[in-house]
Amino acid sequence: MQIETVLSPTLFSQISDVEHKTVVVIDILRATSTITTILHNGADAVIPVREASIAQEYKSKGYLVGGERGGETIPGFDFGNSPFHYKKEIVTGKEIVLTTTNGTKCIEMASHAHQVVVGSFLNLVAVVNHLRYMDKDVVLFCAGWKNRVNVEDSLYAGAVAQRLKSEEVDDATLLCIDAYDASKDNLFAALKKSNHFQRLASKGVTKDIAYCCETDIINSVGVLSTDRIILA
Amino acid sequence: MQIETVLSPTLFSQISDVEHKTVVVIDILRATSTITTILHNGADAVIPVREASIAQEYKSKGYLVGGERGGETIPGFDFGNSPFHYKKEIVTGKEIVLTTTNGTKCIEMASHAHQVVVGSFLNLVAVVNHLRYMDKDVVLFCAGWKNRVNVEDSLYAGAVAQRLKSEEVDDATLLCIDAYDASKDNLFAALKKSNHFQRLASKGVTKDIAYCCETDIINSVGVLSTDRIILA
Structure with missing residues (x-):
């Protein structure tokens, strides 16, 4: 099993034969951690969209929609980007529309892959087992x-x-x-040094970041099916 | 002092205000290690060129030229890409033309920087001291x-x-x-796992790689001056 890592979307075009590979899309803070949580909490699907205006259209058709801009929940939306907003009693049995920028772009870029998998620390071992089960070459797409x-x-x-x-x-x-290897014993401390942590912490989402560092608290895996993410 | 790292030439365009920054061009195996060695061995300058044909033109004007393609010294050239080819008694007082691909491209891309510095493990501390002396923001350009x-x-x-x-x-x-941090106690072992090591080792240049991992055996630093690299 060949493994390649794409450290930035700008480098994704270097990957050949994507259609024969499993691509793990990784947006730890917070899109793919939040999507994993939403599915774990019982939603039927997550529909990732890039633009708030598209989410707004879904909203007008009766969907629950989530997203934030500049750290604030978008006015009229049901949720922000925090995984804590998507409580079981609200999302169970629903299709949730989530507007994100970086994560959704990568899901679109990789949509011709053999399969697109949503990665998070929350379900790390479940993702690894799923990749072994798929038994295809793997692209880790940051x-x-x-x-x-x-x-x-x-x-x-x-x-x-x-x-x-x-x-x-x-x-x-x-x-x-x-x-x-150098950071695994204290992921939170490693993330604390990062630029993104500093951006998010200033918006008061340290609790979200700590949650997104939790490892193996979820056993299920989200995969892309046409335009929505469902449990594998 | 702000430090940014560019992990691939494809990402260099993300760097702003390059003209106010010191850019360290890094091509450890082997271009920037070889350039550092050539200057240390007494050459007046190294002129990096992308194409063998341009090196050939210099050769016809009487310059000493180095370069290889497919692991072999280019026919008619004085040296290959190995740092061991550039012996003191041959290069002292000379301007040496070196044709490389990855390294030269980066030097050209960064040529509008405040200064372009040539990086290698061989003169690691000398480079660090030079960057402190320059006291500009730093771009580490891989x-x-x-x-x-x-x-x-x-x-x-x-x-x-x-x-x-x-x-x-x-x-x-x-x-x-x-x-x-995870690799510093055995750089050679870390490099052994790399794709490039495997490419080069198959061409019998393990001795070159071991040399390029040696740290702080040279005290001088090469910097770009118009189209040639000279000692700072």
Whole structure:
């Protein structure tokens, strides 16, 4: 099983034969952690959309919609981007529309893959087991921040790759494994140094970040099916 | 002092205000290690060129020229890409033309920087001291391999950044520092796992790679001056 890591969406075009590979989209703070939580809490699907205006259209058709801009829940929306907003009693049996920027872009870019998987620390081992079950070459696709490399997505790529124990890994993956190795005993401390942490912490979402660092509290895995993410 | 790391030439355009920054071009295996060695061995300058045909023109004007393609010294050239080819008694007082692909491209891309510095483990502390002396924001520009991230250049970026001890580092730099931390006690072993090592080792240049991992055996620093690299 070959493993490649894409550290920024700008580098995704370097990956060949995507249609034969499983692509794990990684946007730890917070899109893919939130999506994993929403599905775990019983939603039928998450529909990721890039623009608030598209979410608004879904809203007018009766969907529950989530998203925030500049750290505030979008006026009229049911949820912000915090995983804590999506409580079981509200989302169970529903299709939830979520507007995110970095994460959704990557899901769209990878949509021709053999399968797109949603990655988070919350269900790390479940994702690893799913990748083994799929038995395809793997692309760990870090959403980053506005096309720049970020620490949290890269460390997650390292965490997955380390557990897959493949001999066929590219150099970007080796880099992530080494960085994860240096940080794994205190992910939260590692993330605290990151640029994104500083952006989010200033918006008072330290609790969200601590949650997104929790490992293996969820056993299920979200995968893309046409335009929505459902449980595998 | 702000530090940013560019893990692939594809990401260099994300860097703003390059004209006010010191850019360290990093192509550890082997261009920037070889350039550092050539200057240390007494050459007046190294003229990096992308194409063998341009080197050939210099050759016809009487310059000593180096370069290889497919692991073999280019026919008629004086040297290959190995740092061991550039012996003191041959290069002293000369201007040496070197054709490389990844490294030269990055030098050209960064040529509008406040200053372009040539990075290698061989003169790691000398580079760090030079960056402190310049007292500008720093860009650690990894040449990678055909625009892909590579381990050896990334680890060197981590080595420089760790020594600069700045608080203002981007996430790509944090990733490199962590990876370097995990590998610094045995760089050669870390590089052995890399894709590039495997390419080069199959061409019998393990001795070159071991040399390029040696740290702080050279005290001087090469910098770009118009189209040639000279000692700072």
